[in-house]
Structures are given as structure tokens and as C-alpha cells.
Amino acid sequence: MADVSADWYEGFFEGDYLDEVVQWQKIDDERTRGEIDFAVEKLELEPDARVLDVGCGHGRHTLELARRGFRVTGIDLSPRSLELARAAAEREQLDVEFILRDACELAFEAEFDAAINLFTSVIGYFADEADNQRVLDLIARALRPGGSFLIDTINLLGLARRYRASDWQELESGTIMLQRHEFDFRRGRNTAVWTFLRGDGSRSELSHSLRTYTPHELIAMFERAGLDVVGSWGDFDGAKLSFETWRLILRGDKA
Numbered sequence: 001m002a003d004v005s006a007d008w009y010e011g012f013f014e015g016d017y018l019d020e021v022v023q024w025q026k027i028d029d030e031r032t033r034g035e036i037d038f039a040v041e042k043l044e045l046e047p048d049a050r051v052l053d054v055g056c057g058h059g060r061h062t063l064e065l066a067r068r069g070f071r072v073t074g075i076d077l078s079p080r081s082l083e084l085a086r087a088a089a090e091r092e093q094l095d096v097e098f099i100l101r102d103a104c105e106l107a108f109e110a111e112f113d114a115a116i117n118l119f120t121s122v123i124g125y126f127a128d129e130a131d132n133q134r135v136l137d138l139i140a141r142a143l144r145p146g147g148s149f150l151i152d153t154i155n156l157l158g159l160a161r162r163y164r165a166s167d168w169q170e171l172e173s174g175t176i177m178l179q180r181h182e183f184d185f186r187r188g189r190n191t192a193v194w195t196f197l198r199g200d201g202s203r204s205e206l207s208h209s210l211r212t213y214t215p216h217e218l219i220a221m222f223e224r225a226g227l228d229v230v231g232s233w234g235d236f237d238g239a240k241l242s243f244e245t246w247r248l249i250l251r252g253d254k255a
């Protein structure tokens with residue numbers, strides 16, 4: 001399988017990801033509302049809480065939190081995603097702050113009551129594990145003492161049970177998406193190549209490489225960042241984390 005560049009995440013989320021995959025995943029309003037119901041409940045957010053959304057993308061969670069009256073800041077390095085997020089906020093006249101920034105350059109200090117990082121974003125993307133840890137450290141730094149962080153990412157133990165080297169989907173647009181996967185056991189990284197085959201005969205490819213974590217690995221990273229893990233789940237329906245669950249959701253609290 002082709003090598004994926006270390007900075008694959010710069011540009012990956014601009015085009016086909018937004019135009020095709022976001023539709024394919026049926027990332028609809030109802031799903032987002034359910035995820036935010038879960039986050040609000042599990043983070044025990046007070047009505048006027050200030051919340052940071054790291055890797056906010058086109059802002060689906062950030063906007064939903066703003067609709068519920070929370071004071072929200074979303075950061076992301078994808079210009080087009082943030083354009084979409086800002087346009088939606090303007091349409092709905094929501095007061096949300098969106099910042100174009102690499103999460104490695106988060107510079108907040110004890111400003112937020114809570115932070116979220118949902119849908120396998122940012123952490124695990126960096127080729128150097130020190131950078132993945134660094135983002136976690138910076139998120140912890142952004143929290144006030146007693147503040148809470150919720151991450152939602154892939155559970156490597158669940159991924160292992162359903163690993164498929166290849167797969168395909170028909171997207172809502174009618175485009176066929178072929179997926180090829182390869183797992184690097186030395187580095188704990190999954191490489192994926194997605195090929196989009198369109199009805200007009202055109203095709204394009206997107207590749208990514210993602211460090212996937214077992215629960216205990218991610219919990220150790222939380223601890224190094226000064227976040228005490230006080231809750232873990234396997235899905236947004238509240239399922240217990242297990243070998244069966246595809247998601248790894250953790251809440252970590254800053255001392």
C-alpha cells in the first residue's frame with residue numbers, strides 16, 4: 001500500500017471528505033444531537049459552561065452546543081470546514097468563535113470548563129506520538145482546574161475484531177467508495193486508502209494514517225496530561241466499553 005505522508009491531515013478534510021464522506025457517514029442533525037445529548041450529560045455541563053471543540057470540522061457539535069446556550073470555541077486547521085461552520089453560525093445567528101489553528105498551537109490557559117474532541121479527530125493523526133500527547137497536554141492546559149475533557153475515538157480492541165482489509169460503500173451521491181486498509185503492528189497505525197468512483201467515470205483517492213489506541217494506552221496518555229479518567233464508554237448510547245465496541249469514549253478531569 002502507498003506510503004501516506006506524515007502531514008496527510010493537511011488538505012485531507014477539504015474536498016471529497018466534506019463532499020462525499022460526511023454524507024456517506026449520514027452525519028445528520030439527529031446523530032449530532034444525540035452525541036451532544038451524551039456529551040452534555042456525561043460532562044455534567046452547567047448551563048453557561050465555556051466549551052472548547054478541538055478539531056471541530058464543519059462545526060456540527062460546536063453549533064449544536066451553541067444552540068443550547070453554551071459558550072463555544074471551535075478550532076480546526078481546515079479552512080473550508082471553518083468556512084462552512086461560520087456560514088452556518090451566521091445563518092442561524094449563533095454566537096460561536098471559530099479559530100483556524102493547528103491543535104499543536106493551542107495557547108489557552110485554564111479558560112474552559114470543558115473540552116470535546118469527537119469523531120476520531122486530531123489525536124492519533126500525528127506520525128510522532130509526542131505530538132499526539134502534546135495536543136492532549138494542551139487541551140488539559142486549556143481547562144480550568146476541575147474542568148472535564150471528553151474524547152471519542154476508535155477502540156483498537158474493537159477494531160481488531162472486525163478488521164477488514166477491503167470494503168466498499170455506495171455513498172448518498174451515488175459515488176462508490178472503495179476502502180483498503182493495512183495495519184502497521186509495529187506502530188499501531190492503520191493506513192486507509194479510499195477510492196471514489198463516480199458515475200461520470202472520474203475517480204479520486206484519499207489516504208490517511210491513524211494511530212489507534214487500546215483503552216489502557218489512551219488512559220495512560222490522559223494521566224500523563226494530568227487528566228484523571230472518571231468515565232469510559234463504548235458508544236454514544238452509553239454502552240459499556242468492551243471488545244465489541246467500535247468507539248472508545250473517555251472523560252478525563254483536570255485536578
Ligand SMILES: C[S@@+](CC[C@H](N)C(=O)[O-])C[C@H]1O[C@@H](n2cnc3c(N)ncnc32)[C@H](O)[C@@H]1O
Binds near residue numbers: 013056057060077101
Ligand atoms: C474526522 S474530522 C471530524 C470533525 C468534527 N469533529 C466532526 O465530528 O464532524 C477531523 C477534523 O480534525 C481536523 N484536524 C486534523 N488535524 C488537525 C490539527 N492538527 N489541528 C486542528 N484540527 C485538525 C480536520 O481538519 C477535521 O476537520
